[in-house]
Amino acid sequence: MSAHPTARAESGSTRQPLSRNRSSRGERLLRFLRTPGGAVFVLLLALLAAVIAANPSFGEPGSLIRFLGRTAPIAIAAIGQYFVIASGEFDLSMGSVVTAQVIIAGNLIGQDESRAIPVLLLMLVFGAFVGFLNGCVTTLLGVPSFIVTLGTMLALLGLVMYWTGGAATGNPADSFRQIGRGGIPDVPVVEVIPYPLIILVVVAGAAFWLMRRPFGRTLLAAGDNPRAAALAGTPVWWVKTRAFMLSSLAATAAGIILVGYAGVHPSVGRGYEFTAITAVVLGGVVLGGGRGWVLSAAAGAFSLELLFTLLNFLGVQSTWRDSVQGLIIIVAVAVAAQTWQRKRRGAPPAASQVPPPQPGTAG
Amino acid sequence: MSPRKTPALTSTHIVYAVVLVTIAVGAVLVGSAGRNFFSTGNISDILTGTSVLGFIAIGQTLVILVGSLDLSVPYVISLSSLVAATVMANETGNILPGVLAALALAAAIGLANGLIVSGLKVHGFIATLGMGLIISGYLASNYKGSAGQTPLAFRLIGATGIGPVPVSTLIMLACAGAVLLLLNRSRLGSHMFAVGGDLTVARMSGIKTRVPVIAAHVLCSVLAGLAGLLLAARLGVGSPTIGSQGGYDLLSIAAVVLGGTLLAGGKGSLVGTLGGVLIFAMMDNIMSVLQINPFLKDVVRGVVIVAAVAVYARRRTLGRPARFSDTTGPAGPPDTRPERIQKDTGVTA
Numbered sequence: 001m002s003a004h005p006t007a008r009a010e011s012g013s014t015r016q017p018l019s020r021n022r023s024s025r026g027e028r029l030l031r032f033l034r035t036p037g038g039a040v041f042v043l044l045l046a047l048l049a050a051v052i053a054a055n056p057s058f059g060e061p062g063s064l065i066r067f068l069g070r071t072a073p074i075a076i077a078a079i080g081q082y083f084v085i086a087s088g089e090f091d092l093s094m095g096s097v098v099t100a101q102v103i104i105a106g107n108l109i110g111q112d113e114s115r116a117i118p119v120l121l122l123m124l125v126f127g128a129f130v131g132f133l134n135g136c137v138t139t140l141l142g143v144p145s146f147i148v149t150l151g152t153m154l155a156l157l158g159l160v161m162y163w164t165g166g167a168a169t170g171n172p173a174d175s176f177r178q179i180g181r182g183g184i185p186d187v188p189v190v191e192v193i194p195y196p197l198i199i200l201v202v203v204a205g206a207a208f209w210l211m212r213r214p215f216g217r218t219l220l221a222a223g224d225n226p227r228a229a230a231l232a233g234t235p236v237w238w239v240k241t242r243a244f245m246l247s248s249l250a251a252t253a254a255g256i257i258l259v260g261y262a263g264v265h266p267s268v269g270r271g272y273e274f275t276a277i278t279a280v281v282l283g284g285v286v287l288g289g290g291r292g293w294v295l296s297a298a299a300g301a302f303s304l305e306l307l308f309t310l311l312n313f314l315g316v317q318s319t320w321r322d323s324v325q326g327l328i329i330i331v332a333v334a335v336a337a338q339t340w341q342r343k344r345r346g347a348p349p350a351a352s353q354v355p356p357p358q359p360g361t362a363g
Numbered sequence: 364m365s366p367r368k369t370p371a372l373t374s375t376h377i378v379y380a381v382v383l384v385t386i387a388v389g390a391v392l393v394g395s396a397g398r399n400f401f402s403t404g405n406i407s408d409i410l411t412g413t414s415v416l417g418f419i420a421i422g423q424t425l426v427i428l429v430g431s432l433d434l435s436v437p438y439v440i441s442l443s444s445l446v447a448a449t450v451m452a453n454e455t456g457n458i459l460p461g462v463l464a465a466l467a468l469a470a471a472i473g474l475a476n477g478l479i480v481s482g483l484k485v486h487g488f489i490a491t492l493g494m495g496l497i498i499s500g501y502l503a504s505n506y507k508g509s510a511g512q513t514p515l516a517f518r519l520i521g522a523t524g525i526g527p528v529p530v531s532t533l534i535m536l537a538c539a540g541a542v543l544l545l546l547n548r549s550r551l552g553s554h555m556f557a558v559g560g561d562l563t564v565a566r567m568s569g570i571k572t573r574v575p576v577i578a579a580h581v582l583c584s585v586l587a588g589l590a591g592l593l594l595a596a597r598l599g600v601g602s603p604t605i606g607s608q609g610g611y612d613l614l615s616i617a618a619v620v621l622g623g624t625l626l627a628g629g630k631g632s633l634v635g636t637l638g639g640v641l642i643f644a645m646m647d648n649i650m651s652v653l654q655i656n657p658f659l660k661d662v663v664r665g666v667v668i669v670a671a672v673a674v675y676a677r678r679r680t681l682g683r684p685a686r687f688s689d690t691t692g693p694a695g696p697p698d699t700r701p702e703r704i705q706k707d708t709g710v711t712a
Binding site for chain 1: 479483484485486488489490492493494495496497498499500501503504613616617620626627656658659660661662664665666668669672673
């Protein structure tokens with residue numbers, strides 16, 4: 001035991017500056033790719049290569065960009081779910097929020113184009129409100145988020161179905177649906193840039209920025225150890241509630257896109273919560289909170305969709321999709337779990353690098 | 364054992380207080396609709412409603428107690444109903460092979476779940492979600508609709524009763540009794556509580572932490588298999604969608620949490636779970652007697668689940684603040700620290 005602190009201090013003093021300043025960009029990238037959050041990008045590229053090998057026309061810029069547009073809603077949902085999972089909670093109400101928003105858009109906008117903007121605002125407010133409710137009941141009443149969002153999922157879907165009498169009909173005006181199905185035409189090389197892709201890029205950029213802001217840092221802290229975060233002065237309830245609001249808003253955005261893409265139907269959005277959680281977990285984000293990168297979650301969504309595309313091209317029966325998805329997430333999480341463990345065990349210097357300098361500077 | 368030594372009002376007491384309130388509300392509401400809540404037929408209906416969810420919730424209690432979850436139950440139910448019905452193929456002599464085949468398959472699925480959760484360290488949520496998807500793909504690929512047929516002798520199990528109490532409910536209660544003995548009187552049961560409470564402490568106390576987790580998953584799947592058999596007996600055929608239609612995965616978890624078991628594991632009571640199941644069954648019964656719109660039923664269910672759980676959650680925060688904040692936090696930090704200590708000492712030695 002006595003030899004240990006000195007060994008640690010040595011490694012700390014010699015390696016500290018190395019790892020901070022001198023490791024090259026390439027080295028850092030390699031190290032990142034070895035984490036579960038980085039490995040998903042390798043998986044993404046591998047799947048892309050496999051899909052293009054199976055069907056070379058998929059590699060053309062035009063069809064690639066359409067694929068990106070098609071995958072945008074699930075990627076946006078995954079980004080929203082990421083906030084909640086990173087804060088150590090679950091959001092099972094996502095699918096119901098998507099369905100509710102789709103039906104609200106269909107019923108309230110109808111063919112009246114002038115209503116598009118007010119209803120859009122109403123949908124955003126409604127989405128934020130559902131998230132606020134989920135967050136407050138979870139944090140202030142102390143009900144596990146699994147149960148809260150399960151309740152919201154049942155109640156919200158029931159309310160919307162009751163309102164529409166079980167058979168939702170009526171597509172919203174075409175101008176509104178353009179958000180989901182349209183795009184900027186006549187772009188060189190890629191022909192068209194779908195609006196959903198633009199929305200996704202904006203959402204991903206905002207999420208990336210948000211996670212580098214104090215909000216993102218405290219979110220991860222609250223997810224990793226809520227008590228420590230609270231003792232450090234974080235208003236944990238408000239941080240987590242905002243995560244829920246972001247999740248419901250992401251579901252709202254996905255719903256707005258899906259209305260254009262798929263039209264109004266009560267089954268739109270069904271199972272979205274589990275697909276989003278799958279994508280997030282595939283992106284190396286740890287259930288239980290505190291670890292993971294938001295863009296990895298989006299990459300997880302793309303990997304999942306690419307996988308389905310690959311299965312399609314390979315002629316696998318669509319009924320087997322579920323099985324492959326199930327197998328993939330178990331394998332991915334098992335590999336990630338082993339990696340986190342190995343990191344913890346195999347790299348004690350990295351883990352103990354941060355603490356040693358503090359006594360050094362203090363003494 | 365801490366779950367039973369708690370003085371004053373435990374969550375189990377509150378659950379049964381809620382049961383009494385539900386009975387009172389039910390009697391008034393059903394009475395106002397001109398029907399008798401306590402008629403033999405109605406009581407039999409309610410008890411029938413408890414049996415399927417009861418089987419699943421007993422298993423789910425075990426899995427949640429060890430700190431895991433089981434989302435694969437709906438697909439295990441469907442699979443077991445299909446296997447039983449196709450093996451029986453309307454031959455009375457095939458009842459036993461059919462039952463055994465279904466339960467063996469369910470046990471194998473549970474074993475796989477348990478090994479993935481405890482061996483590969485995959486979160487129970489993901490492991491069983493994945494397992495459920497795998498089975499769901501198999502079901503969708505191999506069964507286009509209902510298949511097989513159960514013989515009359517087997518169908519009687521789902522249809523007969525002693526007085527107002529259906530046989531299926533009696534079997535369910537017998538299973539509950541057996542599991543209760545397991546939890547409260549056996550070493551394995553104590554280990555389940557210990558592992559769910561704190562995996563690291565349990566391991567450092569010399570418990571083989573994988574065994575209780577695997578046992579809980581196997582038992583949960585077998586109980587789901589029993590639920591599938593019961594549904595096959597009621598329907599007369601096996602159906603690939605019977606489990607997922609019922610939404611039994613989330614409902615059973617809700618019933619367990621409603622019964623006062625901590626979702627994070629380590630604390631809870633099977634008796635409370637049975638109370639939770641009874642509340643659900645009575646709620647369903649009252650709403651169908653009152654002919655409430657089926658979509659509004661879901662709304663009521665959702666609100667009641669959250670509201671009921673909020674009642675205990677508040678109590679816990681007031682009663683035992685330290686423990687409560689312990690359980691809301693994910694097992695991350697307490698997990699890493701001892702591990703690192705172990706490795707550090709390993710390095711120096």
